[in-house]
Amino acid sequence: MSEDFSKLQAIFVPHEYRRRNDLLNLGKKLVHYTSVANAISIFRKNEVWMRNARCMNDFMEVQHGFQLMQRLLEPPVDNQAEKGLRQLGIAVDEIFPDTVQETVELFSGWSQPLIHNTYVTCLSEHDPSEDDYGRLSMWRSYTSNQVGVGLVIKPLPLYLLAETFGAFSSPVYYVTEGDLHGIFVEIAQNIRANRTYLASKGKEELKGWLFTLLRSIAMCSKHPGFHEEKEWRIMHTRKLDEQGTLILDVECPNGIAQPVFKIPLKDHEQSGMTGISIPELLDRVIIGPTQFPLAVYDALVIELGKAGVADPEKIVTYSAIPLRT
Numbered sequence: 001m002s003e004d005f006s007k008l009q010a011i012f013v014p015h016e017y018r019r020r021n022d023l024l025n026l027g028k029k030l031v032h033y034t035s036v037a038n039a040i041s042i043f044r045k046n047e048v049w050m051r052n053a054r055c056m057n058d059f060m061e062v063q064h065g066f067q068l069m070q071r072l073l074e075p076p077v078d079n080q081a082e083k084g085l086r087q088l089g090i091a092v093d094e095i096f097p098d099t100v101q102e103t104v105e106l107f108s109g110w111s112q113p114l115i116h117n118t119y120v121t122c123l124s125e126h127d128p129s130e131d132d133y134g135r136l137s138m139w140r141s142y143t144s145n146q147v148g149v150g151l152v153i154k155p156l157p158l159y160l161l162a163e164t165f166g167a168f169s170s171p172v173y174y175v176t177e178g179d180l181h182g183i184f185v186e187i188a189q190n191i192r193a194n195r196t197y198l199a200s201k202g203k204e205e206l207k208g209w210l211f212t213l214l215r216s217i218a219m220c221s222k223h224p225g226f227h228e229e230k231e232w233r234i235m236h237t238r239k240l241d242e243q244g245t246l247i248l249d250v251e252c253p254n255g256i257a258q259p260v261f262k263i264p265l266k267d268h269e270q271s272g273m274t275g276i277s278i279p280e281l282l283d284r285v286i287i288g289p290t291q292f293p294l295a296v297y298d299a300l301v302i303e304l305g306k307a308g309v310a311d312p313e314k315i316v317t318y319s320a321i322p323l324r325t
Helices: 003-012 014-025 036-045 059-073 080-093 099-116 136-142 177-193 195-199 203-219 224-229 293-306
Strands: 029-035 047-052 118-126 148-153 168-171 231-237 247-251 258-264 282-287 316-318
Touching: 003 014, 003 177, 003 203, 014 168, 014 177, 029 036, 029 136, 036 047, 036 148, 036 293, 047 231, 059 080, 059 099, 059 177, 059 203, 080 099, 080 177, 099 118, 099 203, 099 231, 118 148, 118 258, 136 148, 136 224, 177 195, 282 293, 293 316
Parallel strands: 282 316
Antiparallel strands: 029 118, 029 148, 047 118, 047 258, 118 231, 148 282, 168 231, 247 258
């Protein structure tokens, strides 16, 4: 990631910039909670699926961000978020007039494709304190009728995701309209503090970053009540983003035929994406509460060995949370 890109990110999406840096600076990792059957499929095929947001079990949660944006943009309602956006708009338009209005119109034109043609896979921040247990609320989501596992991964590859790879990553924001006001005011202050620098970038680049801001709020905002999930999303919007290395295919999870985009878990030198093969990416595998931890452990060790992981028995463990029966 270039120094220029990092600076622009810190200006236009400072809330995301801080979360992204915390992953590296605070020793956090990311974890994908899923069923053991799906984990074995990932190991065997060296790929992760992104499913259409409409087919996800939390699609109504995805709608939260769009509802925030709808109240923000049409019609004017003079709420706290809109007041903050007006301050941001004034700061940008002092450099390039009409930039915000043009960006809002661009976003409005893409709003339906963003809702209907965005493909997502979900991760969660993983603190070192969770290495022995995982997170109880997440186990409850994946162990009702099956064995759950947590695939703990190193965060750097997601930190480096580029457009040419085909997907981008973003933390989920657990925000209210009042929170958005604070975000917009901070961005307005950043823009004014970097006015000369931003003027040198040109109007189109500023529009691109403003579009990224609106898109991330729409696609990555959830109700504050879900904050304990500490979710991150990897996303691709068909016809908006470059397809890059992603593979469009049709699969039938739970018997429902649907298009999916597959992320190949192998290095992609053209986009600078390295370290995403399973042996390099995977930090540990935590088996969730189950009646059969030893059998699941043995199966995962075998499959990880086939996937090229050296000494797989050293990275597989099972949660010390007792199973309720």
